[in-house]
Amino acid sequence: MTMSERRTRPLSRGRRFDLRATAMSFALIAAALIAAGLAVRALAGVVQRRPVWGVVLLCVAVAAVLAHGRRRRRLSAARIARRAGEALEQATTTALDALDAPAPAPSTAPAPTGPCGEGALHTADAPGVPGVPGVPGVPDYDALSPEEFEEAIAALCVRDGCTDVRVVGGAGDLGADVVGLSPGGHRLVIQCKRYGDDNKVGSQDLQRFGGTCFTVHEADVALVVTTSDFTAPAREYAEQCGITCVDRGGLLAWSADPARRPWAAGTGGADV
Template identity: 75%
Template sequence: MTMSQRRTRPTHRGRRFDLRATAVFFGLLATALIAVGFAVRALAPVVQRRPVWVVVLLCVVVATLLAHGRRRRRLSAARIARRAGEALEQATTTALDALDAPAPAPAPVPVPARTYDDVPAPEETYDYDVLDPDEFEAAIADLCVRDGCARVEVVGGAGDLGADVTALTPDGRRLVVQCKRYGDDNKVGSQDLQRFGGTCFTVHEADVALVVTTSDFTAPAVEYAEQCGIVCVNRDALLAWSGGRTPKPWAAGAYEA
């Protein structure tokens, strides 16, 4: 009686170890890592401004992992070199684009509103004929700053009750100024002085009330101002004050229109 022999499955031979291919792979991998390290160190400032470098480095790492995961396929030294070259070329192109790109414009710095307590005294002489009423009020405020007044403020506008500029004189008195930007043929009349006289002392609590104009005052206006203690500064007196040729208008008896 003969026994049938059991067939055995043929055993597959293991893949032959190729020392040369392995050495070439690790050599290229080390070269690529060194090159990436130098590139990252040299382009660190660009990486800070352009986060796209992070994406590029991640792409290189992912490509290396994918290449390592395909060990079942026969690796070609030429293929690895080609892929590494493409990755380095792409990284170099991205770096050059980042260097050529213009730097972002700096954010605009907000400019604070002008105050009259922290600005230097003006040195120019204004041409009052070309100023509009608002600019004329600002010019009078500048003159007050120049001559040592503190807490200078332009308050002219709707509901100002006759006060255009307020300040404290160097000796601590409260100064209230009304500005009249008039033409040569339009004088400040007594009605203007009466309206200002009704508020400058009682409402604004002025120690010194001042009416400044680019024109002149009528005789009734001057008479009313003298009765109420309001200082009138006409065009000639304004130019003298602006040029520093006369005492300050809040000085006792400085001007008479």
């Protein structure tokens, strides 16, 4: 009686342990973790500086989660990409709208206006405006800025009965700082020079003003008012051209006494 020999399956050789491959795998995993940490840190910095992009990244993450959750339903790759693209486009539009939205304008109280409509006029009676010691009602013009000095001269004109007084000084004013109508209806054009005592108004200043006050601004009376003085050539040119010069002494006298209004000299006393 013969016995059939059972064929046995040859034993498969197990995979040999490779130290080099294992070390390489751990190194790749560590590099991936480091890269992921750096990416997360960079994304956190971007989100902190620009919160709007946090919305974009959140929408992308939501789209990825939805795509992964619906993978069991065997959605096609094209459909997943289309929906993710739609979510990203919507998030980008929202972010751009937020970036383009104008910042809310700060609420500011309306600036006080004087009779000239160019802001608060600086007179000795106004709060915070110092006056000349020993001269009641006269402001300390040296304490004013050039713009405030123009407003103070306009206030004097209004005080003495001038109408349609406007402060027009600034870039492109062509020499006119204050304009208005005298009580007698004469057109006044005034140039204001808030200079120090050591800086006198020269003939060049008068020549530039004389070239525009009558021809461009159509002045009946042209005045140059300064907190300083005029040089001799400047006074000679002003006398030749019919420009009235008001130096520091004349300004203080005008400020203290309305009867000393300087445009009366340029109109032959018609407004007196």
